Amino acid sequence: MLEEPPAKRTRRSASRGEAARTSQACTSCRERKIKCSGIQPCRYCLKRQFECIFPENVRKKMYSVAYVEDLERLVSSIEERENSNIAIQPERSTVPSSPSPVDQEGLTETGGSSQASPILMDSTMSSSVHFGSRIRGLPTNLNTSIQIAASLPTESPDNVYNLEPDASKVLHNLENIDWPSEEQAHDLLNTVLASIGRVQHLIDPRAFSDRLSSFYDGFPAQNVSDDLWYVEMLMVFSLGGLLQGKLKEGSSFPGADYFLGAINRLPSLCTLRNADTLAVEIMGLFVFFLQCSDRKDDAYVYVSTTKAGVALRLALSNGLARDKTTQAMPRSQKTHRNRLWWTIYMQERRLAAATGNPIGVSDDDITVPLPTDSPGFYSTMALNLNIQIARITGKIIQSVYSHKPTSERRYLRRVQHILSELAQIWKSMPSEYTLNFSQPLTVTRTRATLHLMLFQAMALTTRPILLHLATSKSNGMNIDALLADTSPLQKLSATCIEAAGRSLDMLLALRQQGLLGNS
Structure with a gap:
């Protein structure tokens, strides 16, 4: 192998060392992705008679991970203090004609007092027994609807049909x-x-x-x-x-x-x-x-x-x-x-x-x-609809009933997203499985099962809002400002009430048509 001439080797080493020591490059060299000599004008621009421009030397400041995490916690704390004060509206006469999700625009509004009771997020509350115990724990002097909760049984009846394996x-x-x-x-x-x-x-x-x-x-x-x-x-x-x-x-x-x-x-x-x-x-x-x-x-x-x-x-x-x-x-x-x-x-x-x-x-x-x-x-038409609703039920458990703290605004967005998915299933349901609630219901087991699962998921998604409303009321919050029809929480509570009411309507129709046992 022929040995490289010393002079050429020395020039190349010097060029590499100079380029290595260069802290920045001119704009021409940057655009062409070539090495810059680092002096003004650089060799490349001088040789080609280009205008050699170096950007301002702006030093980048680095922040520790702990500092960034502290800022994120501060932002989350500020958002939590923006919680709205809300009210309960139990009358079915105010329920909208169909269980529709809340508009995304409404969820960006805060309004009301920042002293409202927090929305309780606990995985156990997806259980009707645990949720009912929270309702029973509220004061009984709010209104008639809350007083009714006090008469509920203190625990779920176990083995109600006397099955002893x-x-x-x-x-x-x-x-x-x-x-x-x-x-x-x-x-x-x-x-x-x-x-x-x-x-x-x-x-x-x-x-x-x-x-x-x-x-x-x-x-x-x-x-x-x-x-x-x-x-x-x-x-x-x-x-x-x-x-x-x-x-x-x-x-x-x-x-x-x-x-x-x-x-x-x-x-x-x-x-x-x-x-x-x-x-x-x-x-x-x-x-x-x-x-x-x-x-x-x-x-x-x-x-x-x-x-x-x-x-x-x-x-x-x-x-x-x-x-x-x-x-x-x-x-x-x-x-x-x-x-x-x-x-x-x-x-x-x-x-x-x-x-x-x-x-x-x-x-x-x-x-x-x-x-x-x-x-x-x-x-598979009905089976796949049932699977889709069950999938969303899993999301409800992990999102709506998550124990991880979050702001009310984020929580409501989660609820709205889930309701949007359920509403899409409602809209895409084939005609053979749809129901007209404006007239006496004629149901089949398949049709009723799909709607019961759908409305159950809607109620499961929104009923923590009702508890939130009742808790805020019991804490003496002034909630009149959020009783308007445009209030996002009022819409969510109305969706919950209607879903529960329609479930009862379907069960009654099943009973009247002899599709439910009498035991």
């Missing part, structure tokens, strides 16, 4: 069960599918129907009381009886005898874990039955909690929440697994809200797509 360990084999006839069994199955089949998916109807026929062809069976298939069959019968509302003599609740027979034959968690989707189906059926029998806390334990949860954990451990596009399995099985997962997801989200507990899995950890239409299965 641990007190009925007398069923040793299948012959002890008062089985329905084959015709009655298929009728119970059809009741379950017709009632919830379009908004939930807990069983594969074709596979279950085939197994049901095989069971009656070979009845009576011996020594199979530990077989999970029989547990699932009993749970389908219990749900069918529940939905039909037919109370057997000596039973405390429709379908309770089948439910107790199923729960007493439930095997260990190890057996359940190895049963794949069958175990998930069974746990989902248990959860739904417990929800309907007003044992939400028990249902939450079955579906969600990290230590005690069964349905959600079984679904996760069997990969139902992950997209297994590369795994070879029949199309119908993929469809069933997909719809089963999203049903367990909906159960978990709603029970977490109903009990004031945290959600068990983040949406970011779910990679499985939403259900799509598939031959032999119900249309």
Whole structure:
């Protein structure tokens, strides 16, 4: 290799050193992204007879992370002191014609006194029991509506239908069960599918129907009381009886005898874990039955909690929440697994809200797509609407009922954003599921379920505003200025009241049409 001449090497080293020592470059060199000699005029501009201009030497000041965090806390503190003073307006005659979100413009207004009571943000308040206890804690001399709250029960009635799973360990084999006839069994199955089949998916109807026929062809069976298939069959019968509302003599609740027979034959968690989707189906059926029998806390334990949860954990451990596009399995099985997962997801989200507990899995950890239409299965139209509402319920828990402190303005923006999402679902609902509340309601279970879930989410989002109003009133705040129709908080409270009122209207319509049990 030829050695570089010393003179050339020296000139290049000097040039590099000079460029390295240059603290700034002229505008011409900056624009062309070339090295600048740093003197004025620089060599580049001098050689080309350009005007050599150096920008003013402005020193940048650096701030520590702690200093920036202190400023952010100061800004947050100032915003919190801007809280509005607000009022409660319980009369349904002032409710708007439809549950619409508050205008974004209205949420930028503050107004009123800065001494209003803070909006209480606590994850447990999503539970009606805990929320009711806050209402009961208010003074009873405000107005008639607050006095009514004082007469509410002090706690949620547990086991209102006298279901005692641990007190009925007398069923040793299948012959002890008062089985329905084959015709009655298929009728119970059809009741379950017709009632919830379009908004939930807990069983594969074709596979279950085939197994049901095989069971009656070979009845009576011996020594199979530990077989999970029989547990699932009993749970389908219990749900069918529940939905039909037919109370057997000596039973405390429709379908309770089948439910107790199923729960007493439930095997260990190890057996359940190895049963794949069958175990998930069974746990989902248990959860739904417990929800309907007003044992939400028990249902939450079955579906969600990290230590005690069964349905959600079984679904996760069997990969139902992950997209297994590369795994070879029949199309119908993929469809069933997909719809089963999203049903367990909906159960978990709603029970977490109903009990004031945290959600068990983040949406970011779910990679499985939403259900799509598939031959032999119900249309996904209603199911996907139900899933969308459940997703927003998860957002309500994490946003509206977050324990993290925030300003009232930010809090109201969160509420408005959620109401906008719910309003979009309301507007996009297909005509076959819409309801006209200006005339007597004619409902189906599917139509009523979707609207009940929608209005429940609206009320869940906005009812902390009502408590905020009542608390401010009880603290002696002057709230008259915020009773105007343009007040954002008045609109939110009206939305909450209307959502609750329309839910009652639908329940009444269901009762009048014989779609609710009499028990």
